[in-house]
Amino acid sequence: MERFFLALETASFKIYTSISQLPANWDKIAVSNAFLQTSYLKVLEESAPVNMQCFYIGIFENSELIGVALAQYLNLNRLESFGERDNCLKTVIRNFVFKNFASHALFLGNNMITGQNGYVFNKEIDFKHISELLLQCADAISLYFRKQKTNIHIVSFKDFYQHCAVELKKHNFSNVYEFNTQPNMIFELDPNWKTSNDYVASFSKKYRDQFKRAQKKCEEIEVRELRFDEIVSNEERIYDLYHHVAKNAPFNTFFLSKNHFSMFKKQLQDQFVLCGYFLNGKLVGFHTLLINGNVLETYFLGYDNHIQKEKMLYLNMLYNMTKYGIENQFKKIIFGRTALEIKSSIGAQPVMMSGFIYHSNSFINKYINRIFKRLEPTLEWQQRHPFKD
Structure with a gap:
């Protein structure tokens, strides 16, 4: 132009x-x-x-x-x-x-x-x-x-x-x-936290019990970061899990294309993290992160709704993203503007x-x-x- x-x-x-x-x-x-x-x-x-x-x-x-x-x-x-x-x-x-x-x-x-x-x-x-x-x-x-x-x-x-x-x-x-x-839910991480144990130790009893209960529910779930080739081979399933969550949101102005996550990994490599959640070898959920300097940006996620309810999958995703942020010494995590109450329960604060x-x-x-x-x-x-x- x-x-x-x-x-x-x-x-x-x-x-x-x-x-x-x-x-x-x-x-x-x-x-x-x-x-x-x-x-x-x-x-x-x-x-x-x-x-x-x-x-x-x-x-x-x-x-x-x-x-x-x-x-x-x-x-x-x-x-x-x-x-x-x-x-x-x-x-x-x-x-x-x-x-x-x-x-x-x-x-x-x-x-x-x-x-x-x-x-x-x-x-x-x-x-x-x-x-x-x-x-x-x-x-x-x-x-x-x-x-x-x-x-x-x-x-x-x-x-x-x-x-x-x-x-x-x-x-x-x-x-x-x-x-x-x-509001945008932002978690300013305490620089004194070096491990997720430090983070959990700072909870009041009620929320320490919540953490333990969520972790126990998810014991059978295997969580691992996926390589580019694994994202490609699971692309259809990843998209189905994303699409289920997206279409049930209160309001949308777009839906991602099916190759979005593999393209993201191809272009940004280690700067983009996609973690898969597997139950008996089947992908039942995923979350994504983008490394933006000393800030960790949460991106799109997806899950099987039945498994999410049974295994408290979403809450465990929030804990896992926080663990990644702490262990890699990020200053803050941007959690975005959905599910405000549950995000505040893991430590994120609303920023208008x-x-x-x-x-x-x-x-x-x-x-x-x-x-x-x-x-x-x-x-x-x-x-x-x-x-x-």
Whole structure:
């Protein structure tokens, strides 16, 4: 795509539709975030959800690359299901609205993960110019689709920590609707924990008993990290387990492609971990992790629902991911924004994040706050406090 100039006299941005077009020093700029490095972007390019198209944004000062960003277009008309768990009138109405008034959605950021992973710079950029950049990028990509006779309905700027959201609202985002959904569950690991025994010892009796009960339930389960060839040979089963969990989520905007996990392992190798859970030699569950510097990012998982209930499989997955984080001395684990209560029971804390959204129809956008509040499912949950005082 053509180059666009920002309000800054010396700044511009260029939008790319293919990894092969990216500047040679892209990864030097993206070094601090694995979700913006070309190894991960290749995973998206070669195994993105069928209803997704990715755009890669280079930000330049004069001719020097100083920042990189990601945008994703989603065609919700190509989605098999928005989510099957909540079968009620509100869900039916929500799905009708999304199909007819929000089926073409543009996300500035990464809609597949939780966290502030949309852009990174190699120098300090003030929020005034970041707000200008994000809005101008959205306009440029929307124009790209209009030329192809597709109108973008919804534009969303995804996942900002609260201090960033506050700063953005002081500038060009002041009139863009800010929303908060479920919090991101983040586990700041105690640097004094060297083994999982140290972690378990810090529990109060109630949660130490919970840990022991979960471990006992899972005694027959063999857990092991899968090599690339094992992921390939189990690909159908892995996808079936993932798909079962995904379609029963309250709301979806995409489903992964069947080769997503093998492509991930091929591209990121030791940076990507897929652990399989086997019962009598049969794969009954899996979880995935991405190593992102000193942060451990949880990714997608899947399980056989009958086995999960009987063996407390999901809770054991959370314990195992925590064990991996402790034993490999990560600073924190990003657990994402689902199953909040059970994640808090293993030590994760809720961190509120904001998004911004607007509708291309000015009349609908005028009432976006009321519409969004009515369509977004409310969630009541009780935070658990597992550690000794």
